[in-house]
Amino acid sequence: MSPITAELLEHFQQQGYVVLREYLSGDEVAEMLNEVQRFINDVIPTLASEEAFYEDKSRPETLKQIHRMCEYDSFFTKQMAGPRFLPLAQALLQADVVVKNMQYFNKPPLIGEPTPPHQDGYYFMLEPNEALTMWLALEQVDEENGCVRYIPGSHLTGMRPHGKSGTLGFSQGIQDYTEEDIQREEPIPAEPGDLIIHHAMTVHRANGNHSEFRHRRAMGMVYYSTEATVARDKVTAYQQSLVEELTAEGKI
Numbered sequence: 001m002s003p004i005t006a007e008l009l010e011h012f013q014q015q016g017y018v019v020l021r022e023y024l025s026g027d028e029v030a031e032m033l034n035e036v037q038r039f040i041n042d043v044i045p046t047l048a049s050e051e052a053f054y055e056d057k058s059r060p061e062t063l064k065q066i067h068r069m070c071e072y073d074s075f076f077t078k079q080m081a082g083p084r085f086l087p088l089a090q091a092l093l094q095a096d097v098v099v100k101n102m103q104y105f106n107k108p109p110l111i112g113e114p115t116p117p118h119q120d121g122y123y124f125m126l127e128p129n130e131a132l133t134m135w136l137a138l139e140q141v142d143e144e145n146g147c148v149r150y151i152p153g154s155h156l157t158g159m160r161p162h163g164k165s166g167t168l169g170f171s172q173g174i175q176d177y178t179e180e181d182i183q184r185e186e187p188i189p190a191e192p193g194d195l196i197i198h199h200a201m202t203v204h205r206a207n208g209n210h211s212e213f214r215h216r217r218a219m220g221m222v223y224y225s226t227e228a229t230v231a232r233d234k235v236t237a238y239q240q241s242l243v244e245e246l247t248a249e250g251k252i
């Protein structure tokens with residue numbers, strides 16, 4: 001039975017996000033962490049530099065993001081296409097979905113940078129912007145190590161102006177983010193195995209990791225509604241210019 005009850009669907013549709021506590025068991029989280037470590041050891045060395053970002057590229061322990069894991073490794077492909085996550089995406093978007101991306105997000109202790117306020121739809125370039133992102137906590141996440149913060153209902157009020165953020169991995173951020181926006185944010189602390197899910201238009205951000213020893217590891221999973229069309233030329237041009245820029249700056 002789908003865990004998406006009528007109340008959860010209503011919450012997603014009205015607030016732009018839902019929180020599913022203890023969605024994965026402790027064993028399942030441990031398996032995911034082991035598989036991420038295997039990917040880091042065995043797969044990253046075979047990939048192009050733009051598939052893995054580091055806070056400091058000369059220090060492997062500062063790994064902050066891995067992109068498109070489901071394209072490179074069957075464990076992650078199966079996670080995305082399997083019964084754990086895909087039916088949830090269908091139930092929340094009320095449509096068939098396509099698997100788009102599975103990412104690893106870390107904020108290493110003390111140096112993990114803030115995630116700028118943004119709407120994922122700005123990066124996705126879809127018409128209509130019907131997609132969602134699942135964010136699975138792999139360890140305890142709170143205000144100190146940079147939990148995700150949503151603005152409830154912000155998915156209903158259109159696309160905010162975005163521009164260069166200067167943050168590796170989140171190159172675009174909302175340009176007119178105000179103190180009033182900050183006051184409206186809902187921080188979402190999470191325990192390992194909790195799954196939070198937001199609509200592509202929901203405004204969100206996260207602080208940096210201010211804790212001395214704790215990482216802030218999570219998986220991000222993106223599904224598009226089959227009713228959305230991608231502006232392919234725009235996406236390709238954007239990705240190309242981003243890779244050129246980051247290479248020229250020595251960041252990747």
Ligand SMILES: O=C(O)CCC(=O)C(=O)O
Nearest residue numbers: 105115120133135206220
């Ligand atoms: O991990 C984070 O800090 C933010 C992730 C995010 O913005 C997303 O998954 O859309």
